[in-house]
Amino acid sequence: MSASPASNPKSPDISEKNKKYDRQLRLWGDHGQAALESASVCLINATATGTETLKSLVLAGLGSFTIVDGKIATAEDIGNNFFLPSDCAGESRGRSACRLLLELNPDVRGQHVEQPLERLLDTEPDRLQAFSVVVATELTDSCLSRLSEVLWSHNVPLLVARSYGLVGSIRLQVREHLVVESHPDPDSVVADLRLLQPFPALAAFCDSQQLEAMDRAAHGHTPFLVLLYKALQRWRDEHDGAPPSGYREKKQFKETLQQFRLRTADGVPELEENFDEAERAVNTLLTPPSVPEAVRTLFASQQCNSLTAKSDDFWVLVKALHEYVENEGEGLLPVRGPIPDMFSDSDRYIQLQNIYREEARRGADQVQRRVHLLLESLGRPSDVITEEQVRHFCRNTHALRVFEGTAVQQELRHLRLPANEMAAHLQNPESEMVIYAMLRAAERFRSEYSTAPGAEDDQVETDVIKLKACLSRLLSDWGCQNTIKDDYVQEFCRYGGSELHTVAALIGGCAAHEVIKLVTGQYAPIDNTFIYNGISSSSAVFRL
């Protein structure tokens, strides 16, 4: 190996890591990976569902995890949990799982706390503040309620994962989750290339392009943005300065565009792909730019308008952006930067790319200046929000989202949905809401009898009756008159509260997906309950 440092600045270590994570870096990027690597996740109880969740996170390179579990591994645990070795019966479940999980990835740190969550909540609940996300499994309603309260007050996201026989669920509790990269449906995103309100550098570049003076090759390789610009100028000259609007005018505008095509001696238009591109772009790119509704809502929000020293960086950035829009931005968000692929020679494409990039940088610099002023006024050091953060934020202004969740503690106390809405769901025997009701009834059973329905083979018949009673009390608490088919009650008693590994694997995969969304701040998390029904291979998401 004789690589000179100049041509190969990578240290072998970084390179190895890049290779290992290559296939996921292509999904969430270096910054997503960095966020993951600095995240710490707490797992309450090393059940199969819990360890399957951690497995996917550890493989992906999570920073660290902590398992809180006061239980001793039983034969049943070992039988369905891949991360409990066959000889660990009688040992601490958390310790055994921690050891095997760490074998998956030497980059990850892990520890275990050998005590039940109840005790941790009694003695040192503040310890939970430090985590990026807490994943809870196998908790009683009362314990879950306490955990929910603590985490809600500290704004630490809580994910409750449950697998129960052939069904399972995930409940996400986030008080406020701020997403810079929500990856909105690309169809809904209008590219913001400012053709209708060209900034000076763009106008100067387009004006410098003399189509009449070009040879055929140059003409046919002129970026379509320039063509649109030229046609727009001509159109405006002919229409008192107004741009084309509406279907009819845009159709006419396409004819204006055609006038710029080269023609053969016989007047037949030449084949020029860049003109075809320009024509296709007329409908989308000639829409006046505006601040999207979702972002205007952020500007109007209370968090944005009453910043304190404790406000999240996100809100400082939103406030700075708002100020920019009202001032330098003249009502518009900063230019984002990237331009679409187009038919062009590379010299002019790169020039154009740089013009947009430069404009984006100018906007970001101005937002940054405002960020500094805001931080100063809040009494915070002006460098806590980095230049890179501001740029990243400005590139994603179209994708900013805020999610406000609901507390599990509230959900356990009363139904948020109107009773008639719930009743309508339950009316449909195939609705996953039936599964939700059954899971809640089973938890109520567990709270009342300290065991799962059907856990003892000789008690199944009595348990069916008891579970039915739990269910009808739950429904009456909700104000619903529905009845749920006995088949479900029988089926749930048959499960005996056991986890089926395959369901645990599925729920674990989904739960890890959500944790990654939360810690990377990319994509919209589920809002807020996911129910899986393995009997019918179906699933649904409800907001509860």
Add this chain to the structure above:
Amino acid sequence: MEGPADILPSTLKKSVVDAKLLLVGAGGIGCEVLKNLVLSGFKNIEVIDLDTIDVSNLNRQFLFQRQHVGKSKAKVACEAALGFNPSVTLKAHHDSVMSQEYGVNFFKGFTLVLNALDNRAARNHVNRMCLAAQVPLVESGTAGYLGQVTVIKRGVTECYECQPKPAQKTFPGCTIRNTPSEPIHCIVWAKHLFNQLFGEADPDEDVSPDTADPELTGDAAGSAALSEPAREDGNVERVSTRGWAAQNDYEPRKLFRKLFNDDIRYLLTMDKLWQKRRPPTPLDWDTLPDAVAGSSSSSASDSSLSDQRLWPPAECAAVLERAVGRLKEQLAARPAGDHLVWDKDDENGMDFVAACANLRAHCFGIRLNTRFTIKSMAGNIIPAIATTNAIIAAMVVFEAFKLLEGRLDDCKTVYLNRQPNARKRLLVPCVLEKPNPKCYVCAEKPEVTVRLDVSQMKLQALEERVLKAALNMVAPDAELLDGRGTILISSEEGETAANAPRTLAELGVRDGARLRCDDFLQNYELIVNIVNSTELPDGQEFEVVGDASQLQPAAPAPAPADGEAGPSSADAGGSAAANGSGNGAGKATTTVDDDDDLVCLSEGEDGTGTDGEVPTATTTVGTPAAKRPAQSDQGTPPAKKRRALSGSESPEVIEL
């Protein structure tokens, strides 16, 4: 074991214990499936996988660790699973499932077959083997955040090949050799160059100027400028590229001058090509720019990783020099006559391709790309993560349970979405489709129509590119149904070798001819109807029409599922081409190298990011366009919303 298996109904429990399963693939999905099977009480499983473990597998293939790199996936996976539960009988085959050893009788030995594959050819093959052996098949695939699972049972459901799949993107050879206009053209050229210099040289992958370019022929003025005599096949008479390089001891500067100066100058003499195009610029080693054109220095260093930084041409040359030196040593370390195999995860091979592709792009005024992006395009990389595989593998086992209980009616095709769709579904189950009566694989008497030029196509091309590559036969026999039973191709070694270089017309194949093609291994007989055509679109060599009554198959195309502004990388290019030159010049085809785990029932495309942007996935999972939802409460048919990638058809993924 006690406990968990009790949840399964007692009849199913017995079937699980008695079942003998074949798991095809021990990659991302395979590892998860194997774990799930072992923990669900299955006792008897065979695992087959040709691959060895790579570092880039470790972010998801959890049965493997750093010390296993280079070892057989099937073997290590089985060892790891046995370590967990020694009471299970596991058998590992480190082998290709397409090998002759695994015939119909082998497949008949299993209760169920579970596919966890990464490429279409193997999927097609296992599909046929399961149809022939009458064994139900659970098929699965993932790509990034997306995935799907389905069940195939002969005569009851659609088979894997019932719906035509979108053809792989191809490029005319002359575009690659003479007139590249997009980065992918340069990348394909660079991969061909690698094979010419270090790999298995394929005459269809020539990288030198092509004087048989159809744009030149038909006009004598164009060729008048040529100073060297052109051979009949259009390639300039010269020693092989490999021979030339060896004579010059792979001296990087000489190679550079030949490829980026002499050959470019030669291309410039074909002035007809440049009348409407920007002519390329020959490069000079000592005067290459050491900054990326027009790019200010700060943006170039935005990313600290050299992988994601754009190399200026001078740096490309430096990387090329280093890579050539190392590849030369690697080649020398091999036994005489052996060659290297290009692999996107091999650092030197990837450096070489990235550097050459960018230097060529620089010649032609095409924009340069980062090594990271080029790797995606050259390697047809499909992003892969543990979570998606975990979800899909669990679904595979659920479908297997249903099959073992005899509940085929309840089996579903299940799609995993990136985020809950408009109807709040993350997992979307769909009813299994009935077999397509016109399917050229699972129909009672399968037939297919192929359009080609009988006076141009040689028998060898028919065998290699039509029967094997496009129709996925392994060792076909072909008989002309002319009343005399003329044997054109025999799978017996050498028996019909003399026919290989002859054209179909010379062998008596005319418009309307019927060929009975038979593959013993797949137990598959297919009638191929020949339609003679001299006008195929885009310089294609042939076209598989499937059902002749619908000359344009309603292809379910893959859909971009994600991503913002994928550059033209959308065409992913495992690459390759049917050369459009008219004089029987070399036709190029290149197979796609798929990435592991992935690729669904319809293949995904690769994902890359625009420079300086977040690498966003343009991954895709194609879904047949007309799936029926399984749930009664679904209401109106899918709202179809998908974005077309630049230059590609706008395909659709169903959103229920």
